Amino acid sequence: MLYIDNELTVDQMKQVELFVADNPDLEEELLMLEQSRLIPDESIVFDSKHLLRKEESDSFINMSNYEEWLVLYVDNEVTGEQQIAIEKFAVSHPQVQKQLVLFRQTKLQPEKIFFADKEVLYKREGARILRMQWWRISVAAMLLLAAGMGLFSILNKKHSTGKGAIAKEVIKKEHPASAANIKTSNKDTSGNVGFVQPAPPQNLATTTNDKIVKKDNRQRKIIGDEKSNEPQLAVNSTTARVVPSEHVALQSVQTKPPQLANLNENALNEKINTRKILDTSVTYPTVETPHVMYASNTDNDENKRFRGFFRKASRIIERSTNINPTANDDRVLIGGMAINLK
Amino acid sequence: MTEKEYNLCVTEYADNVYRFIVKNLRHEEDARDVVQSAFEKMWRNRDGIDPEKGKSYLFTVAYHQMIDHLRKTKRIQLKDEFNDETRVVSHDVHNAKKILEQALDRLSETQKSLVMLKDYEGYSYDEIGKITGLNESQVKVYLHRARVQLKNFLVKPENVI
Numbered sequence: 001m002l003y004i005d006n007e008l009t010v011d012q013m014k015q016v017e018l019f020v021a022d023n024p025d026l027e028e029e030l031l032m033l034e035q036s037r038l039i040p041d042e043s044i045v046f047d048s049k050h051l052l053r054k055e056e057s058d059s060f061i062n063m064s065n066y067e068e069w070l071v072l073y074v075d076n077e078v079t080g081e082q083q084i085a086i087e088k089f090a091v092s093h094p095q096v097q098k099q100l101v102l103f104r105q106t107k108l109q110p111e112k113i114f115f116a117d118k119e120v121l122y123k124r125e126g127a128r129i130l131r132m133q134w135w136r137i138s139v140a141a142m143l144l145l146a147a148g149m150g151l152f153s154i155l156n157k158k159h160s161t162g163k164g165a166i167a168k169e170v171i172k173k174e175h176p177a178s179a180a181n182i183k184t185s186n187k188d189t190s191g192n193v194g195f196v197q198p199a200p201p202q203n204l205a206t207t208t209n210d211k212i213v214k215k216d217n218r219q220r221k222i223i224g225d226e227k228s229n230e231p232q233l234a235v236n237s238t239t240a241r242v243v244p245s246e247h248v249a250l251q252s253v254q255t256k257p258p259q260l261a262n263l264n265e266n267a268l269n270e271k272i273n274t275r276k277i278l279d280t281s282v283t284y285p286t287v288e289t290p291h292v293m294y295a296s297n298t299d300n301d302e303n304k305r306f307r308g309f310f311r312k313a314s315r316i317i318e319r320s321t322n323i324n325p326t327a328n329d330d331r332v333l334i335g336g337m338a339i340n341l342k
Numbered sequence: 343m344t345e346k347e348y349n350l351c352v353t354e355y356a357d358n359v360y361r362f363i364v365k366n367l368r369h370e371e372d373a374r375d376v377v378q379s380a381f382e383k384m385w386r387n388r389d390g391i392d393p394e395k396g397k398s399y400l401f402t403v404a405y406h407q408m409i410d411h412l413r414k415t416k417r418i419q420l421k422d423e424f425n426d427e428t429r430v431v432s433h434d435v436h437n438a439k440k441i442l443e444q445a446l447d448r449l450s451e452t453q454k455s456l457v458m459l460k461d462y463e464g465y466s467y468d469e470i471g472k473i474t475g476l477n478e479s480q481v482k483v484y485l486h487r488a489r490v491q492l493k494n495f496l497v498k499p500e501n502v503i
Binding site: 122 | 461
């Protein structure tokens with residue numbers, strides 16, 4: 001086997017040959033082994049050697065590589081200079097020119113083929129839906145409910161305190177002595193002044209006012225009834241509403257007891273005047289304006305509150321900056337800038 | 343890629359992709375399926391697609407889906423046999439376009455796709471390589487062989503116009 005594979009030295013090969021000559025029975029076996037060797041087929045050749053060869057002249061078209069350059073030319077894979085060089089080379093070589101024409105014919109011409117019904121390809125983005133879990137929904141609902149209830153109670157509170165204030169004013173006007181009691185009752189958020197129990201002569205006024213606060217819808221009816229039955233009580237409630245200046249006076253009455261006597265006199269005078277008007281029964285329609293006064297009372301309080309807040313704020317700014325915005329130098333300071341008025 | 347840009351791709355490139363696929367598959371319904379699949383994939387992955395590379399993306403996806411389709415159906419081998427028979431029958435048809443189509447049918451699938459991407463869409467060797475997954479040198483060699491093959495088919499005596 002080593003002899004067949006040509007893996008022996010010359011001396012070793014001679015020894016093998018002598019041994020086979022001395023033993024003719026082995027000669028046939030050696031011949032078979034030699035025939036098992038593959039002989040290269042010289043007819044098989046690689047016909048694209050030009051693609052593999054690399055020469056300095058490859059950077060330019062020549063007769064050995066023009067086919068490659070023509071394909072690149074047809075495929076538009078050459079630069080402007082190379083394109084001109086190829087065209088010149090083709091013009092100067094008719095054979096190359098003929099090949100160039102044939103390569104140009106291999107170019108496919110675009111065909112008019114359309115994709116029918118493109119509508120199936122068009123897409124639209126749908127609105128993104130955020131899915132909430134059940135517990136999130138329940139929490140949100142609870143929060144909304146709580147907020148709604150809170151808002152309702154606040155609004156209701158404001159409404160009732162406004163009415164309570166009016167009722168209180170009426171009581172104060174009628175019975176200044178019970179001012180302290182009313183003051184405590186005013187803290188009641190429900191606006192109910194029912195627990196105020198003044199002296200027996202004052203009972204009628206207080207209960208009448210309670211009715212006004214609690215039953216707003218029935219208010220006019222009650223007052224009307226009282227007008228018919230007890231005109232004096234109706235006068236008490238209406239006089240307090242009709243004259244807003246009295247409201248201010250009554251507020252000051254709480255803090256300044258010495259003025260109570262004067263106020264009582266004023267109230268009595270007004271009461272008498274109003275009674276006169278009521279007795280004539282011509283002025284009844286004018287009494288039907290208590291609702292307007294409700295609104296004006298509360299608005300005034302809020303305006304005063306805001307006014308006080310702005311005054312405080314302006315004082316703090318003036319103190320911290322030591323600037324008097326309305327100094328006597330005929331100018332007004334706005335935002336730290338001085339604007340001359342002259 | 344936005345919805346608008348996607349739909350613009352449909353308007354501008356659906357015909358091109360369809361032409362490329364139908365010329366390779368020679369089966370309209372299958373070509374439509376491949377095109378629709380390619381656009382579906384584009385829509386699903388639109389967030390990560392550069393709008394400027396929408397066309398290349400479509401051709402890449404469509405090309406690979408077409409190759410998968412061919413592997414599954416083996417339709418092309420049957421067609422080739424059929425075309426060989428018809429080619430013999432239609433010797434007298436000396437129409438340059440038809441002869442070229444016959445020559446094209448004799449190319450391998452890869453070679454045919456490369457020639458179409460080059461001639462129909464005008465892609466460069468580099469771009470064709472990216473679409474087909476070949477490197478630029480391979481594209482160059484395959485296209486060179488394809489052109490020589492087409493040219494040799496055209497110069498055959500029975501095909502000379």
